[in-house]
Amino acid sequence: MLSHHQMISRRLLLSIAGVTVLSTGACGPPAGNPSDASHSGPPSDTLPSAAKPDGAPGAHPAPAASRTGSPAANTPGPPPGPAKPQPVTDPLLELDASERTIALTLDDGPHPTHTPVVLELLRSHGIRATFFLIGENAAEYPALVRAIAGEGHHIGNHTWTHPDLRHLPEPQVHDELERTSDLLQGLSGRPVTWFRAPGGDWADVTLRVCAELGMRPMGWSVDPRDWDRPGTAQITSRVLEGVRPGSIVLNHDGGGDRSQTVDALHTYLPALLADGYRFTTPQ
Known part of the structure; x- marks a missing residue:
């Protein structure tokens, strides 16, 4: 049997232990309080940065610019997408008529003679001119292509192959144009x-493919029909009578005997120069 003094000491120890347990339990969240539920998880330092609120210890808040919808400074954006095709336009038929300029264009070359x-x-x-070259001719006479470019034309x-594009399917139109551009650029x-x-x-499909390949279409406003070989005098008079500013x-x-x-x-070239015309190449 415990003495009176031992019983008092035991009660004192139990009382002190009870206070310690109660004190420890007060540090946790009150039961049933959902507003403090976040404190029941791991400390914020252990959360992934994407899950941490701005300002929390160890968090990496987004740059201010990105929160406003503007790209953050020095933050690389998404990689650029493919270049957009040029808008489909009608063929250029004339230049600006406000200046006394004309453009000379030559088709169907290059021709070795x-x-x-x-x-x-x-x-x-x-004079600088624009030469519209046929791909298979350029492939046969590459030195002439380089000579044309070297002269600044x-x-x-x-x-x-110089086909009538109106009767070709779109993949073939694309091939006719792309092969030629690749060769000429090379x-x-x-x-x-x-x-x-x-x-x-011109056909809609031709204009569309032309734009997709980054080119603009060019027609003409003066056609002396020299391809039909009407005679030197006829060609000369048709040009001189038809030319006006622009x-x-x-x-x-090329394409035969020219x-x-x-x-x-x-x-007619020296005659037009004497009349005050200036030759240009459309940009």
Whole structure:
């Protein structure tokens, strides 16, 4: 049996222990209080940064700019997507008529006989022209393509085989244009930015593919029909009578015998220069 003194000591120890247990339980959340439920999980330092609220210890708050909807400074954005195709436009038929300028264009080359003569003539008059080249001709005479580019002339796409594009399915139209642009850019070192449909026969699919490949369509406003070989005098008179400020003149340096065209160029180029016209290449 415990003595009176031992019983008092035991009661005192139990009383002290009870206070300790109660004190420890007061540090936890009151039972049934949902507002403090977050404190029942792990400390905020152990949460993944994405789950931590802004300002919590160890959190990585988003840059202020990103919270306002603007890109954060020095924060790389998403990688750029593919270049958007140019909008489909109608063919360019004339230049700005407010200036006394005209554009000379030559189709169906390069030709081993006529193209070098035309280049020499243009060089002698200080004229820059636009050559719409056929892909299969360019593949056969790559040195002439480089010579045209080297003289500072513009090079345009005139398809690979010179077909009537109106009767071709879209994949074939795409092939005709893309193959030619790839070759011409490889030979000249410059992107091809202009396209001309053979015969000026435009179709919606042609204009769409032209835009998808980053080119613009160019037609003409003066056609002396030199491709039909009507004679040097006819070609010359048709050009001189048809030209006005802003005209785009169509001639051919390939596709057959173009000696009449070359002779006409010898006559009407100096006449137009003497009349105050300036030759340009559409940009």
